[in-house]
Amino acid sequence: MTFEERKQSLLEFLSQQDNYLSSGTIAKKLKISKRTIIRYVDKINRDCDNNKLIISEKGKGYRLDYDKYLEEKSNTKQISDFSPVERRNEILLKLLMKSPRKISVDYLFEKFYVSEAVMNGDLTFIKSQLSKYKISIIRQNRFVGVMGNELAIRRALLRYVPRINDIDEELLNKDFSLLNKYDMRFVVEQFHSIEEQLNSIIPYPYNINIFSHLCILINRYRSGIEVSSDDSDFDINGQKNTIEANGYLYQISSKLINNFSSYLGHELPNQEKYYLLQYLISSRLFSNSENEPNYSDEVEKITYQIIETVLDNYKGSISTTKLKIELINHIKPLLNRIKNKIFVSNRLLPDIKNEYSEIFEIVKIAVNKIFIQYFGETLSDDEIGFITLYFAKAVEQEIKSLCVLIMCASGVGTSELLKVKVHRAFPDLKIEDVVSLRQYRKNSENYDKQIDLIISSIVLNEVVGKPSILVSAMFNKNDQKNVERLIRELKNK
Template sequence: MSLGENENRILSLLARRNTYMTSNDIASELKISARTVIRYVKDINESSGRPVIISKRGKGYLLRYETYLENENDTKWVSDYSPVERRNEILLKILFHAPKLISSESLFSPYYVSDPVINNDLMDIRNRLQAFHLKLIRRQHLVGASGSEIAIREAILKSVNKINTMDLNDLENQFPDSNSYDMRFIHRQIHRIESELGSIIPYPYNINIFSHIYILVNRYRQGIVYKKNENLKLNKSELEIIANNKELYQIASNFIESLSGYLNLKIEDVEKYYILQYLISSRLFSDNDENNGYSSEVKQLTKKLIEKISQEIGISINSVQIEKELLGHVKPLINRINNQIEIKNKLLPDIKREYPTLYINVKAATNQIFENQYGKNLSDDEVGFLTLYFAKYLEQHPKSARVLIICASGIGTSELLKVKVQKVFPQIHVIDVLSLRQYENDKDAFNKKIDFIITTINSGKSIDSKSVILVNAMFTEKDREAVEGMLEEMK
């Protein structure tokens, strides 16, 4: 049995306490009456078949925690959805049914929430719809959204962007009211498009195209898509895009014909152009990787990115080596900006955690470039993808660290330490191996040549102007970690 919101709140409250609570205490905490508390406790115990909450006269109520945990698999103690997730799910259902109305009971009954919560959710949804120039319609117990078809689809796509998967096979449970027939059809069409392209459609572009096709299928199933007064004619620039991408437009046309046959409905020609937008905004491995395959806009933007990011991170980047890979990414990136297509980067939290400084530098550089050239900043998701290209470059071309090794005595020990350091860290260039006295005799000259010092002796204040790592002559695991930390700091 599933429990309502207030029952779950009582359970949650008692689960955080290991002492008895009176009905008045619980009522005060949850802003309900003591009589209501007594009734809810009775409902909770009856729903589980055995007492989950015990009562003692004069003390109040206490949760039998083991019984509570045992019942978690059988009874829905807590909601599977956070308020944000719940509102997003409801918003999507409203949008997919628009302009038709849907009963509020069917929208909210799976979440077991109270009337005040429903009103708050609908107020939040109304505000979110307004951002897309859509209106929330409420008529008695019915709810819906009204506005242009283009605005409805944009709102759906923005809401669907929460999908957190990199695998097309995991998408079936991500959409409301999906059915296996439609999912199989969309999968087949994605494979067919890839076959006609002669290229796979990689993540995240495949997720975007899949989402668009799913929305297209569902919107046409509603029976009312475009209103009579909506302008479906393509403008001059859109017709030019078609003329410049005839092969991709033919692939888009083939798909729309297949969809028309699958749904047994006439699909508007404008849908071909919308599919084309996604194709030209995706990175395809069949794209020409040579410079003459890219426009001057793509080449110039790529060079600007390399130069600006190089300045931000303070490292000279060999543009020839990274330029080839970036060109293939920048071309669809420009198309996404022009077509206002957003992509989701599931790796973004990992990128921010693994390359925090690099990510900040890339974001600062790209914001300047794109604000000046396109009047907008790149999304964090897009910045994350660009960061990966430069992270890869830096991993392949680590900055060479210039190091001095200082030992007390023993040429053999010193040379052995040098060999061990360079074997573990090939990016380290050992300038020299010296005694402390040799270093002190020409300290200033040596300090100009090096980044830090590795030494086997506790030199006290003799070395005061460079970072020093004190190590064992055998260069242990702890020593390696200390040097690795210094190199990471240098990055």
């Protein structure tokens, strides 16, 4: 395990605690020595310009400055220098973006100041990662490139593009350097046009996947890449059946790709319409058409088997009234993602594993057993994490609502889970709504008339009309203490 990985484990563990812990207790939990704990704490605090993120007190031990931690965690700039994982991911991204062209090894590594041995080690590691997508790495003298069919390149790119939280043009131009600001503005407009045609906000993580796909599309054509019409993964009969079954989504996809053709001054092939359709049908889209849900026998059977298997192994009680409806809505696009080999990244995975470790492990065993039976393969931890949230919400369920607005990056399961946890911790609070920052902006005047407080899992870098407090999406003990303190201050005004 690298320093960066152990550092994150240390910070995540301390974020779950609401008092001081001795170095011995921490060392035992993380399975490292007391001396290593002291060294890590010192480096973490130095990386924060000695603005102590971890507070130490003789005779008591260590405690995380939780407010600073939330700020640092929400800030896209890293506390430390590039980790080996970050370095390899950036190099891999550059190679995929330029495929099939070769790039100078010196250019790839110039900003990292690493030795020849490290360069060779990184390229060997990248070769093993790309082999999973049937993409090969080609080295010639001091140049290196990658080769594979276009669909494989796109899938790998989607796995390694920088992760973002929401589709906000201002933040994207600042933190997401995949496109220039003009192309970015165009992609944002096209993404929002999908939501308008669906008459719905697309929730996380599907919004990020669709948006990233569109960014990759425009980047590839900007680089002069031509998509061949004989892609081996392109099943003509399967394509026709999918289009017929999803006529309205295909209309949206066709219109969007035509817009991209006009913008780029280059007619894009019909495959692009189908590629985008795959992402649409692999996402949980909320629109009027979902008032009459249509699920295959396979979707229903797998959903019920998961619930039954988890219930058989979980000792506590789980409310299944809403669980079945919510989970089946998640499983339907999940099966499409498996079929289309579409990867989703779960930025909350470390928090989910920490906060709901028991439920996560039970869900993982149950889901993988069922997916091996049906598909001959296990599911990624990212996907397991999303499924876990539905069970965690069911476990946390109940408590009547008692005025706050909860603000999240538009999410699947996570926003509703946060709502339930706030209910449970503060039953006297009346929760008016759960919204994204974009939704709040559109209707801020009305919201501000109804609410007294905003509880947000995203950093609000702008003035909002009411007092607000930043919390983690898992709403742990530290978050509860901070909310309780703010409520007390508001009541005493």
